[in-house]
Every structure is written in structure tokens, then in C-alpha cells.
Amino acid sequence: MRIHIATDHAGLEFSEDLQEHLRARGHEVVDHGPTSYDPLDDYPPFCINAALAVARDQAAGVECLGVVFGGSGNGEQIAANKVTGIRAALVWNESTALLARQHNDANVISIGARQHTVDEAKHFIDVFIAEPFSGEERHARRIAQLAEYEQTGLIAGHPIGA
Numbered sequence: 001m002r003i004h005i006a007t008d009h010a011g012l013e014f015s016e017d018l019q020e021h022l023r024a025r026g027h028e029v030v031d032h033g034p035t036s037y038d039p040l041d042d043y044p045p046f047c048i049n050a051a052l053a054v055a056r057d058q059a060a061g062v063e064c065l066g067v068v069f070g071g072s073g074n075g076e077q078i079a080a081n082k083v084t085g086i087r088a089a090l091v092w093n094e095s096t097a098l099l100a101r102q103h104n105d106a107n108v109i110s111i112g113a114r115q116h117t118v119d120e121a122k123h124f125i126d127v128f129i130a131e132p133f134s135g136e137e138r139h140a141r142r143i144a145q146l147a148e149y150e151q152t153g154l155i156a157g158h159p160i161g162a
């Protein structure tokens with residue numbers, strides 16, 4: 001699978017390890033940066049570029065997922081979720097990695113590099129990549145509501161902004 005990856009200074013060492021791990025497992029890794037350590041760099045452009053690439057690839061039928069991480073993973077998740085079509089989940093244990101795919105059909109995983117060992121992060125990512133969306137109607141319905149809101153600002157049958 002193609003994996004779009006991005007971080008900031010807080011995750012750069014992780015990124016190098018994770019990319020090697022993913023390539024060793026046969027994935028095609030596309031690195032959206034940063035390419036060198038700068039303690040003052042900003043995560044939004046890196047993460048938004050990775051998320052845009054996921055959205056673009058998936059719209060073209062290319063099988064892919066995204067991995068973003070920084071110190072906490074919070075800002076990186078927020079940044080990725082600004083991109084239309086992206087469902088980025090903050091993952092902090094095996095269960096949240098599984099549920100991100102089973103219930104949310106998340107297409108981007110966000111991890112806090114300052115919160116976990118690199119081996120934990122590798123495990124979360126492996127679990128996330130391997131797990132399929134359950135396809136259950138209630139989850140598909142909720143995901144469709146998010147997409148509808150993203151496209152129209154409304155959710156049919158529900159008062160929004162009332």
C-alpha cells in the first residue's frame with residue numbers, strides 16, 4: 001500500500017524509523033517532510049500536504065493511507081482533518097487503532113511521538129493498516145453525515161446550527 005507520511009521536528013527521528021519499518025513491510029512510502037531538523041518548523045504544511053495526497057490518491061482509486069505525527073499528534077490530526085475527504089484519528093493504543101478503521105474508516109492515523117516508544121508507534125500503524133472498515137450500516141451512515149456536512153454544511157434530517 002502507498003503510505004503518505006508527515007511530521008514536524010518533534011517526530012523527525014520517529015519518521016526515519018517508521019519509514020524504514022514501512023518499506024521493510026513492502027509499503028511504498030511518500031515522505032512529505034520535514035527533510036531536516038528545525039526546532040522551529042510548523043506541522044500544518046507537512047501534514048496538510050500528506051492529507052491532500054491521501055485525498056487525491058483515494059479519489060483516483062489508489063489504495064493508500066496517511067500517517068502524521070508530532071509531539072502529541074493533536075495538532076497533526078487537526079491539520080489533516082482540514083482537508084476535504086480526510087478522516088484523521090488520533091491513535092494512542094491498539095484499541096483506538098482498530099476502532100479508527102472499524103468504526104471511522106479513518107484514512108489518516110495521527111500519533112504523538114513524545115507519548116510513545118517507536119515500537120509502540122510501529123505497532124499502532126501496523127494494526128491500523130491491516131484492519132478493514134467494518135462496513136456496518138450505522139458507521140457508514142455516520143461517516144456519510146460527516147461527508148455531507150463537509151460538502152454542504154448540512155446533515156439531512158437533522159437541525160444543524162439551529
Ligand SMILES: O=C(CO)[C@H](O)[C@H](O)COP(=O)(O)O
Nearest residue numbers: 010070071072073074075076
Ligand atoms: O504535537 C505538536 C502539535 O500538536 C507539535 O509537535 C508540538 O506542539 C511541538 O512543540 P514544540 O514546538 O514545543 O517542540
